[in-house]
Amino acid sequence: MRVKGGACSAAHSQLVASRLVAGTECYPGFTEEEEETIYSKENGTAVPNATTSWYTWVSADDTQQVAIEGKFATYPGSGFLVDVTLQEAADIVESLHEEHWLDLKTRMVLSPAKPSIINPEPKP
Numbered sequence: 001m002r003v004k005g006g007a008c009s010a011a012h013s014q015l016v017a018s019r020l021v022a023g024t025e026c027y028p029g030f031t032e033e034e035e036e037t038i039y040s041k042e043n044g045t046a047v048p049n050a051t052t053s054w055y056t057w058v059s060a061d062d063t064q065q066v067a068i069e070g071k072f073a074t075y076p077g078s079g080f081l082v083d084v085t086l087q088e089a090a091d092i093v094e095s096l097h098e099e100h101w102l103d104l105k106t107r108m109v110l111s112p113a114k115p116s117i118i119n120p121e122p123k124p
Contacts, residue, residue, distance in 0.1 A: 001079050001108040002036040003027050023104075030073040030107040039080055042104055054082040054101065068110065075108050 008016075008026040015021045025042055028034050037057040039047055047055055058081045060067075065077025082101075084092045096102065102109065 001030055001075050002039070002105045003030055003034045003107055004036045005040075005042060005105060027104050030075060032076060035076070035078070036105060037078075040105075041100070047099075054080055054096070056080065065110075068108075070108060073107070075110075079108075079110075 005025040005027055008024065012021070012026060013024075016024060023042070039055040039057065041047055058078060060077035063077045063079075063081065067077060068075045082092060082096065
């Protein structure tokens with residue numbers, strides 16, 4: 001889940017002018033109205049490799065994911081999706097890290113674990 005960037009308050013502008021904080025764009029808490037559906041970096045910075053699937057927003061209808069109740073908001077099943085296999089997970093996570101895929105606009109990351117059932121043979 002990502003949010004759109006927006007204008008900062010006058011107090012934030014004063015903090016920037018005083019060099020107490022950096023940045024001229026602020027990011028709200030998550031609401032469906034603030035959900036970003038076109039991936040962009042902070043301050044509209046260009047996205048490298050934007051043609052990869054993890055920069056494409058997917059609706060809840062397409063993901064078939066139900067809404068998730070979080071600590072700060074309820075998140076719909078939509079968002080930017082990275083689908084990986086166990087074999088490629090390390091390489092994909094490294095790429096996401098290098099491209100700063102998670103940033104100040106990120107509000108939730110869901111990593112569903114596929115449950116495994118282990119039924120070892122009982123010892124006699």
